[in-house]
Amino acid sequence: MLQFAKKNFSLVVSVLVVMLSMTGMSSSALAQMNIEITGVGQSLYPIAVMRFKDENKLPTSVTDIIRQDLARSGYFKNTENGNASESDEGTPNYKSWAARGADALVVGSIVQSSAGQFEIRYKLFDVRKSQSLGGLNLNSSTDNLRAVGHKIADDIILKLLGERGIFSTRLSYVIKEGKRYRLVISDADGQNIRNAMSSGEPIISPSWSPDGKKVAYVSFEDRKPVIYVHELATGRRIALSNQKGNNSAPAWSPDGKKLAISLSKDGNTQIYSINADGTGLxxxxxxxxxxxxxxxxxxxxxxxxxxxxGGNPQIYRMSSEGEQAEGTKRTTYKQGFVTSPRISPDGKYLAYIANIGGAFRLHILNLATGDAQALTDGTSDESPSFAANGRYVLYSTKVGGKRVLAAVSVDGNSKQILSIPGSDVRQPSWGPFMD
Known part of the structure; x- marks a missing residue:
């Protein structure tokens, strides 16, 4: 199937994921992700995240969510993993914590304000500098505790590392469930899965709007590919493009006013722009x-x-006004077969999939230097998507013959596998920061 003629290139590039997804096994969309972390390196920031006082009042452990987020970041090592609590009042004994190997300390407490409502208090201390870094007091209902844990982890990342954390961002991906497909939205750790859409026909190419409120995708529910824009809060959607032939590969402009799409309405597949309301093609x-x-x-x-x-698929660049404005410039040269371009949020890197001797492998290109490297040793990588901070790339790959999601840091050192037991998971898209 991967040995294709030139006339079939558009189907392979835009719809290959649909054909491959036919091999998926059934799963429950409510099943939770398993996360396996490997290769996080040796120089990790030791941090003690103590069990929040009176956390037994909660149905969900905020402490565990914070610990798991920091471990997944690839930057931190939890030095305290038990159930011991530490007071969040007063000043900690910095010398004692330094002797226990912690460079930072997190403490917190839970106060029930009313039935089903809680105040979560947290404080962060820099043990090496013997100083408080402040904290947060957050109010939450029982069904929003995961979001609180992610917000605290993001605050820790910002205060200690000086960069914005991505734990409060969201993912979208497709689960094949029997003969049905589900487009789902989850937390950045793959947990807290919510259904956005279910269909008896394939759903591919989800793409987040810059404000994180909408997802564009391609649905085959009418037995042909049609691009939709789906408003997540209300469930309302519009058919953005239902032209003759193939409607595929939606991608938002940074201001959210337009999308670039691929259409075959005039013969061979070409690139068009369209307003977010479906006008102005x-x-x-x-x-x-x-x-x-x-x-x-x-x-x-x-x-x-x-x-x-140029003969084989490669990545090119043109003006957003069209190739007639400035012509096109070829971007990739290192491999003979390259697809699936994705640009990092800071504009420094291009992620793509290259065919290396029949193995489809995730690569990253430094656009300033032209240096390229493989980020994985996989053989069937697909659908790369950058995290909002540009530090990680989410993608789909195969492990043990099953489709899973994976994330890798841009330096290739930290890797994670996100899987739902017995399921086929693919077509990931990492959402933006939510203000």
Whole structure:
């Protein structure tokens, strides 16, 4: 199937994931993710996250969520994993904590304010500098405790490392369940899964709007690919593009006003732009080969896309106004077969999938230097998507013959596998920061 003729290139690039997903096994959309962390390196920041006082009042452990988030970050080592609590009042004994090997200390407490409502208090201390770094007092209902844990973990990352944490962001991905497909939304750790859409036909290519309120995707529910824009809070959606032929590969502009899409309505698949309400369709490429998988640059000035105009698929760049404005520039040269461009939020890196001797493997390219490297040793990687902070790439791959999600740091050192037992999970998209 992966040995394809040129005329079939658009189907492979845009719809390959659909054909592969037919092999998926059934699962429950409510099943929770298993997370396996490997290769996090040796130089980890030792932090003591103490059990929050009176946490037994809660149905969900906020302490455990914080510990798990920090472990998944690839930056921290938990030095306290038991049930011991530490007071969040007064000043801790810094010398004692330093002797126990902690460079930072997290303490907290739970106060029930009313039935089903709680105040979660947390404080962070820099043990090495013997100083308080402040904390948060957060009010939460019982069904929002995971979000509170993620918010505290994000605050710890910001205060200790000086960068914004991504634990409060969300993922979208597709679960194959028997003969049905579910587009789901989850927390960044794959937990707290909620259904956005269910269909008896494939759903592919989810793409988050920059404000995190909408997801564009391709649905085959009408027995042909149609692009929809789905408002998550209300469930309302519009058919963004239902042109003749293939409607595929939606990608939002950074300002959320437009999407770049791939259409075959005039013959071979080409790239178009369209307003987010479905108006203003404009053709951007006019070649005789296949142009697909558009992605806006971080500043919105350019569109990167996959094209076989040079013989084999490679990544090219053009003005977001179309190739007639400035022409096109080839971006990838290191491998002979390259697809699935994704640009990091800071615009520094291009992630893509390269065919290396029949193995489809995730790579990353430094756009300033031209240096490229493989981030995995996989053989069937698909659908890369950057985290909002640009530090990680989420993708789909195979483990033990089953489709799972995986995340890898941009330096390749920290890796995670996110799987639902007995299920087929693919088509991931990492959502933006939510303000």
């Amino acid at each position: 404009q053709r951007l490429t006019r070649g005789y080969t296949i142009d697909t998988e558009p992605q806006y640059s971080a500043d919105g000035r350019f569109i990167y896309f996959t094209s076989d105009r």
